[in-house]
Structure formats: structure tokens, C-alpha cells
Amino acid sequence: MTEPRWLDDRRQRSWRAYLAMNSQLTARLHRQLQADSGLSLADFDVLVQLTGRPDGRVRVLELARALQWEKSRLSHHIARMQRRGLVAREDCPDDARGAYTVLTPLGRQAIEQAAPRHVETVRALFFDQLTAEHVDALQAIAHRVLSRLEDNAQP
């Protein structure tokens, strides 16, 4: 194998800072959400997907794709949310593509209560720190990386 192209200092600093921001911001948003509403960030992400559908329901496989979670992780998570009454499962016996996950009234209430504080926290910790140019640069960066990720299944 040829000598790996290690990151230069500039990229190394940028990468380390990006990773630190991700993990610390995620941890903080998670703690805030838990303290305010008893939801985890993962619960919140699932509920956001469901509220984004006109009839509040989505197939498990589609949900896994939208969230980019492994199927087994999602199944376990959905089962736990079901036991807490946040979602329900609806089987479709005549359709091999399997079950729907459905938003319950309790699930809708939970996210409606949680969302205002969550968005305030996202503003306070994130957007209030950035210029308009930063906001646009971040979107451009994310779109470029996402295009590359969608281009092929393996690097």
C-alpha cells in the first residue's frame, strides 16, 4: 500500500472541530430534550418523520431509509416507542412490504410540546452564533457531501 494521504493541518483542524461540534451539540440537544419532554433525540427524529407525512404513517423500511438507521436498530427503537404509546404498529397482511408505523395522539402531543423549546435551543446554541454567510456555507457543504454520498453506495 502506498503512503496514506494524511490530512494536512488545516483539514485536520477543521475535521476535529467538526467532529467535536457534532458530538457536543448532539449531546446537549439530547439532554435538553430529555429534561424538557422526556423524549430522546432519536424519539424526536422518528416523530418528526411521522408528523411530516400527511396521514402520520410510514413504512418501517422507508423510515429506516429516511433516518439512515439500520433496520434492526430501528425495529428495536420503534418497539420501545410503541410500549410508551408514542407510536402504533399497523400490519398490512395483504402486502409483503410489511408494517406501518403510525403516530398516536400521545406521540403528536409529545412532539408538539417538545418542538418549541427544541427549536429555541437550536437557535441559541447554533444559529445565533452564525452569520448569514455561515448558514449558506454550511448548506453548500452539506449538499456537496450528500451528493457524493448518494453518488455511489461504497467509497
Added chain:
Amino acid sequence: MTEPRWLDDRRQRSWRAYLAMNSQLTARLHRQLQADSGLSLADFDVLVQLTGRPDGRVRVLELARALQWEKSRLSHHIARMQRRGLVAREDCPDDARGAYTVLTPLGRQAIEQAAPRHVETVRALFFDQLTAEHVDALQAIAHRVLSRLEDNAQP
């Protein structure tokens, strides 16, 4: 409670893109690392922390802080890595601050084998998509957000 300040379209798009990039990039880096070396991204992060210390050892509490993981999650993870021989535990009976996690020769070998492919993947998926201005903007964004996060413990 007053009407929440929902994100405007520009910030909403930027936030969604940022979240999607994080989750998809993390998932891809994790799969690549697993396929190439059998390490998870979490294993990799722990091993990076250990190789960054002159004597390859760190206290569990300090490791939790550096990684921004909850203590219980880290303890479980370290126990699994110990069973695989990647790290060892060293107690210090005369010190109430507790045990060290120590890099083993097998752990060092694992990260030395995994790192070159991992950095190539980070380049291919991430840095090769960005301009020098993007790299600097990302670092600026991350530093601003991290400063805010360090400023106070709660939003």
C-alpha cells in the same frame, strides 16, 4: 408561552442538510471502518484518544469528557473493548479518582491498520468535495458553536 421563533426557510434548509450530512456521513464511515478493520466508529474514537496520550493511558472520567459520552455508556463500551483485547483496565487502589484505560498492543495494531483507509475515506467523501473556503468556514462555524457550548452548561 410566547409564539416560538420557528426557523425561517433558509435556516431550516441549512439545519436539515447539516443533520442529514451528519447522520449519513457517520453511517458510511462506520460501515467502511467495520468492513475494513472490524472496528466501530466508537472503538476508533476511543483508540484515537488513547494513541493521542504519550503513555497510551487515560482515566475513564477524562475519556468520558473528551468523547462527550455519558459515563455509563463509556463503561459498557470499554468493557466490550476489553473483552476483545483492544484496551486493558488498570486500577489504582490508592486513588479515589479511579481506573485507567490502557491501550494494548492489539489495540495499537488495530488502529494503525484501520487509520490509512479511514483517512482516505474521509478525504474521498468529505474534503475532496470542499473548497479551501469551505474548509475554513466549517472550522469557523464549529469554533463559534463550541465556544457557545463551553460558555455555559445549560442553554
